[in-house]
Amino acid sequence: MEWKPKRGSGVPLYKQIAAYLEECIIKGEFPPGSFLPSERELAKKWQVNRSTVVSAFEELRASGIIERIQGSGTQVSSVHGRFPQQRVPNWGHLVEAGSFLPNYPLIRKIRKETLDHELIDMASGELSPDLFPANAFQTIMAQQPFDYHLGYGHPQGNLELRQTLVHHMKKWRGIDSTASSILITSGAQQALHLIVQCLLKPGDAVAVEDPSYFYSLPLFHSAGVRVFSLPVGGDGIDPDDVLELHRKHRIKLIFVNPNYQNPTGTVLSLARKKRLLELSVRLGIPIVEDDPYSLTAFDGEPPPTLKSLDPMANVLYVSSLTKIVASGLRIGWIIGPQAVMERLADAKQIIDFGHSVFPQWLASKFLGSDSFVQHLQALRHSLGRKKDLITFALHDLLPTEVEFVEPAGGIHIWCRLNREVNEQKLLKQSIKQGVAYVPGLVLGSNKNCIRFTFGRAEQEQIYEGIKRFSEVLKSLLHDKSGESSVNVP
Numbered sequence: 289m290e291w292k293p294k295r296g297s298g299v300p301l302y303k304q305i306a307a308y309l310e311e312c313i314i315k316g317e318f319p320p321g322s323f324l325p326s327e328r329e330l331a332k333k334w335q336v337n338r339s340t341v342v343s344a345f346e347e348l349r350a351s352g353i354i355e356r357i358q359g360s361g362t363q364v365s366s367v368h369g370r371f372p373q374q375r376v377p378n379w380g381h382l383v384e385a386g387s388f389l390p391n392y393p394l395i396r397k398i399r400k401e402t403l404d405h406e407l408i409d410m411a412s413g414e415l416s417p418d419l420f421p422a423n424a425f426q427t428i429m430a431q432q433p434f435d436y437h438l439g440y441g442h443p444q445g446n447l448e449l450r451q452t453l454v455h456h457m458k459k460w461r462g463i464d465s466t467a468s469s470i471l472i473t474s475g476a477q478q479a480l481h482l483i484v485q486c487l488l489k490p491g492d493a494v495a496v497e498d499p500s501y502f503y504s505l506p507l508f509h510s511a512g513v514r515v516f517s518l519p520v521g522g523d524g525i526d527p528d529d530v531l532e533l534h535r536k537h538r539i540k541l542i543f544v545n546p547n548y549q550n551p552t553g554t555v556l557s558l559a560r561k562k563r564l565l566e567l568s569v570r571l572g573i574p575i576v577e578d579d580p581y582s583l584t585a586f587d588g589e590p591p592p593t594l595k596s597l598d599p600m601a602n603v604l605y606v607s608s609l610t611k612i613v614a615s616g617l618r619i620g621w622i623i624g625p626q627a628v629m630e631r632l633a634d635a636k637q638i639i640d641f642g643h644s645v646f647p648q649w650l651a652s653k654f655l656g657s658d659s660f661v662q663h664l665q666a667l668r669h670s671l672g673r674k675k676d677l678i679t680f681a682l683h684d685l686l687p688t689e690v691e692f693v694e695p696a697g698g699i700h701i702w703c704r705l706n707r708e709v710n711e712q713k714l715l716k717q718s719i720k721q722g723v724a725y726v727p728g729l730v731l732g733s734n735k736n737c738i739r740f741t742f743g744r745a746e747q748e749q750i751y752e753g754i755k756r757f758s759e760v761l762k763s764l765l766h767d768k769s770g771e772s773s774v775n776v777p
């Protein structure tokens with residue numbers, strides 16, 4: 289639980305806040321020269337009047353701990369009793385100088401708002417807590433001895449988990465693999481990061497779906513990689529678009545999320561999957577298949593993976609347990625040629641000395657148990673129900689304002705607004721009304737689109753979430769100032 293001032297404790301709220309901020313400053317959370325959050329932000333976060341925070345700031349200012357910088361905010365003083373030396377590092381400059389780029393500002397804002405406030409979260413790409421198999425995990429922990437060696441372990445990940453995954457991949461996704469062709473990663477996210485860092489160099493060109501999850505990642509730009517778009521239609525990308533991109537830019541890798549694509553929910557048709565593989569073989573371009581969603585198929589019949597259709601080992605297959613078990617386990621994996629796995633495993637060793645042992649043990653026991661089969665059935669049913677609830681709410685509340693295609697799996701629904709609105713304002717006011725979503729512009733070049741994640745909200749919250757959004761949208765559509773063509777993040 290984050291700190292909050294205590295009402296009724298006998299100590300005035302502003303004194304508690306001043307003491308807490310002073311402690312944060314002394315402990316280095318806000319070093320000399322850094323800026324404190326604004327009075328308004330803190331008042332909102334701690335649910336107190338702004339004047340209470342103003343009084344707390346006054347106390348600190350009177351002691352010389354902070355100072356107001358006209359037009360910039362409130363800065364921790366470089367010189368006061370506790371920091372006699374002037375030579376403090378310029379943290380502000382350092383945090384902007386690194387080559388690893390920060391998240392896009394809109395994504396940071398959405399994340400902060402969903403963490404700080406009780407919103408209906410239709411933004412975070414994960415399952416709602418009631419869908420985590422908590423009971424099955426408790427049974428495993430109560431009944432099975434944890435007998436793993438707690439050392440650094442094998443660079444590619446725990447052997448038992450990799451063997452379990454060999455069976456899992458064959459049974460559920462039609463993919464042949466061996467333990468040596470699997471690398472365990474911290475979610476699919478780390479798998480993508482390792483691939484970008486180890487297999488590409490600055491200036492290399494990659495082809496990426498537009499819109500797509502990949503677009504929301506500064507990973508590519510941090511690595512100096514040039515990103516080119518493959519537009520996503522109702523059937524996914526058109527593989528022949530790769531030909532033109534390759535002719536112009538010499539594409540090094542193709543990144544696709546063919547099943548229940550994030551954000552559009554589309555499935556790349558079998559014919560297009562085959563064509564993409566054919567082009568990959570002909571042009572000698574490897575494909576990174578990111579496949580976290582295929583097992584969420586609501587009717588229980590997952591579409592085939594590219595990897596299962598790939599006789600030439602042209603596909604590097606990436607998946608994780610985030611969308612089918614629990615995001616916090618941080619279990620992901622890559623399947624590919626052994627030489628590539630060894631290279632990526634070596635990089636993972638340098639970065640974190642291999643994946644944490646305990647979640648690997650838990651994941652292996654769970655995936656190998658009957659509880660997994662039951663869990664998956666219940667999960668698909670529940671996600672299908674949530675999809676029905678959100679499509680009902682959208683039809684009911686926004687019948688003419690939005691268009692969408694119902695997905696057959698996954699956790700997201702992609703909506704197009706039928707009239708232009710100021711997207712920044714729409715998001716800001718929706719958050720104010722207590723609902724968060726991801727605006728399309730952080731996921732690619734599509735304007736006036738919105739991704740609602742129905743997997744994260746509880747069933748009872750879904751109608752209410754869309755209702756809050758619809759009220760904001762309708763008020764902006766009726767308010768001239770809400771219409772705008774300036775939508776840059």
Ligand SMILES: Cc1ncc(COP(=O)(O)O)c(C=O)c1O
Pocket residue numbers: 413474475476477478501545550578580607608609610615619620
């Ligand atoms: C398509 C896709 N790939 C990868 C990820 C990363 O997920 P994780 O690292 O939790 O496995 C996500 C998360 O939303 C996703 O939607």
